[in-house]
Amino acid sequence: MSTDTLPATEAAPAASGSTAARRNTLRSRRRSNALRTLAFMSPWLIGFGFFFVYPLVSTVYFSLMKYDGLNAPEWRGLDNWEYVFTSFPQFWPALRNTLWLCVVMVSCRVVFGLGIGMLITKIKTGAGIFRTLFYLPFLAPPVAATLAFVFLLNPGTGPVNTLLEAIGLPAPAWFTDPAWAKPALTLLAVWGIGDLMVIFMAALLDVPKEQYEAAELDGANGRQRFRHITLPNISPIILFAVVTGIIGAMQYYTQPIVASKVASGVMGGSGVTFVPGYPDDSTLTLPQLVYSLGFSQFNYGAACVVALVLFAFSMAFTALLMRRRGGLIGSGD
């Protein structure tokens, strides 16, 4: 990593007489460059310190304290950590749900996204219209989309169950059945596949045409071409989709909390305190625990412990993403 933008002639130490003078201008030039960099970087530097470093350090601090926002914090050592891992009943269900989401929801999204991406590259007539229609659900605001799906999938009068029964299929209770709540959320996530579709579409169009032509001459059938040409070519993009999908699953918050609120009928203003995870903790995720521990139980210490667990997982997968895909950072170094 070089440290300046000076042309080579200036950067090289001058061997001639006026060395000192040149070195001086060089130094002041360097200093003004550093100042300029500092000025351009300053919004982010302040933001980084204030909205990242400070709250992270503070979260670690509160995780060792008993604090409810009213009384002064009291040192408790690792008590909060022990509480969350051994006696807090919702922690392990939330972690299990996250694992489920990482495995099932992420693979459904990747497989379906790839399928839709391949389909859209094959469609010749009306491709633009198809692409827009496939993409639109991705744009639906999460709260609105979730509300729509709770309605569409409501067991009593929802259109989906009405249609399922009309063709003689079983009609699950979706968001009100612990076994079906996560599949219902998966359906919602698969509906909003537009982002992956665009990414896979671009990757598929980048696969060199000659490779397909050569394979066809060698008599490879469709499945062999997919297995030996398409897959190896787009595998970095699949990895990218999987890892960003896992990071997304860790942070999964709005859809499950809105779905469980609406499906359970516990709303703001009804006087009943809402406990996330309805039905039976089946939609609970770690970010929701931070919310319920911190903002309805006012147990800031335990909330910070869960926040740090969430942080550790997110950073682990981010590191994986950056290591396996140096391309994310790109050229220019």
Place this chain on the structure above:
Amino acid sequence: MTLTAPVTGTAARRARRTALLHWIAVHSLGIAAALFFVLPFVFVVLTSLMSDQQALTRDLTPDSWHFGNYLKVFETEGFLTWWKNSLLYAGLGTVLVVVSSLPVAYALAKFRFRGRHLSLLLVISMMMLPPQVVIIPMYLFWAQQMDLSGSLWPLIIPMAFGDAFAIFLLRQFLLTIPDEYVEAARIDGCGELRILLRVVLPMAKPAVAAVALFQFFYCWNDYFGPQIYASENPAAWTLSYGLESFKGAHHTDWNLTMAATVLVMAPVILVFFFAQKAFVEGVTLTGVKG
């Protein structure tokens, strides 16, 4: 020659028939997929136009069309305030993020300085940070130190200090602008700020548009932020947050709830139709190009 001619004829015919079958198969699949993506919207809109009673039945299409449902939604107490708040949050947020992120992205893409690589890694880490991780200290700061809870300012003010995602996306785009443009302007004695505004910005318009769109949608869709900071004060609620309580207040009126849902989705989809190209470019830029 006379022997092979008919053979090629049938082969060509067979090839044409396979191509036609292939076309039919692909487009049938396409239509099936399109139904999966579009039908939820259709059912939502159809339900939003039903009468109160019919919305509680299993009927799929309205017997009579009640466009007045939309008026009723607008007349609901608070709905217009939520609209105003969403526009304020999304509008101000977008402007602040673009203005504060562009110079940072420019420095990361075009300046060479010690710690540049590290800064970029930290930007990416911030981008991947779930907002819930730091929410406890942030809430305590805004609520106790600044006394700003019950408003959207704790969400808007931080946007004046750059957004990691915006910085990353802009930096990725600025890398694709050849250094020669910047160098040439420097040799002409142009200051860096002027290079950024006069040389780089005009070339980076698509990326800036994509960032602005993403940011607008992010604010418009944000549920967690308003839930933390604004929940205690309904006058500060945004549409995304208020929509959920709308369902609470209109417990059994699925028609009104669906009308409200349509009204929350509509602006985003309208904006998309006007700016489709910039949006799709942005998705590709962050996802694929490295």
